[in-house]
Amino acid sequence: MASNSISATSQGSQTLSARSSANWKEKTSASPVVTVAGRILFSAIFIMSGFLHFSQQEIGYAAHAGVPMAGLLVPASGILALVGGLSILLGYRAKIGAWLLVLFLVPVTLMMHNFWAVKDPMMAQMQMAMFLKNVTMLGAALLISQLGAGSWSLDARLESGR
Numbered sequence: 001m002a003s004n005s006i007s008a009t010s011q012g013s014q015t016l017s018a019r020s021s022a023n024w025k026e027k028t029s030a031s032p033v034v035t036v037a038g039r040i041l042f043s044a045i046f047i048m049s050g051f052l053h054f055s056q057q058e059i060g061y062a063a064h065a066g067v068p069m070a071g072l073l074v075p076a077s078g079i080l081a082l083v084g085g086l087s088i089l090l091g092y093r094a095k096i097g098a099w100l101l102v103l104f105l106v107p108v109t110l111m112m113h114n115f116w117a118v119k120d121p122m123m124a125q126m127q128m129a130m131f132l133k134n135v136t137m138l139g140a141a142l143l144i145s146q147l148g149a150g151s152w153s154l155d156a157r158l159e160s161g162r
Contacts, residue, residue: 030150030151032150032151032152033152035149035150035151036091036150036152039088039091039094039149039150039153040089042088042137042140042144043085043086043088043089044085045085045137046081046082046085046088046101047082047085047089050079050081050082050085051078051082052078053074053075053077053078053079053081054075054078058074059071059074062074062111062112065111066111067111077104077107077108080100080101080103080104081101081104083097083100084100084101084141085097085101087100088101088144090153090154091148091149091150091152091153091154091155092149092153092154092155093155094144094148094149094153094155095144095145095146095148095149095155097144098141098143098144098145099141099145101141102138102141102145105134105137105138105141106138108134109131109134109135109138113127113128113130113131114131115127115128115130115131
């Protein structure tokens with residue numbers, strides 16, 4: 001009698017566990033529309049600013065800010081921003097694209113927005129805002145590097161075709 005009771009309890013807990021897992025998955029699955037909108041909004045800044053990294057003005061600004069080999073590194077960072085942004089926008093290899101943006105954001109944030117080294121209080125405040133914006137984008141890129149692009153993406157379409 002006791003073993004029947006234990007068996008029923010075990011089955012009941014397994015059923016509860018399966019239901020809890022399904023409920024958790026239901027609650028945490030993202031809306032495809034919201035995910036696409038998020039990808040569009042997030043990638044826009046990288047795609048739009050990525051093109052600027054090829055201009056002499058942007059290269060000169062970075063050189064003035066102390067970026068070594070700015071003539072090489074600024075266009076290279078533009079490539080990272082463009083490829084990473086397009087990858088996330090399209091949802092094609094979005095996890096790799098997100099890591100490209102991490103690779104872009106870390107040095108750019110530290111080199112170009114080092115508010116702690118700025119003497120003018122207003123400029124320091126502005127650089128701190130830019131620094132925090134980049135840190136926020138870094139957090140989003142890290143999330144995408146782990147969670148991917150969502151169900152309405154080329155990655156999901158390619159995965160479902162296998």
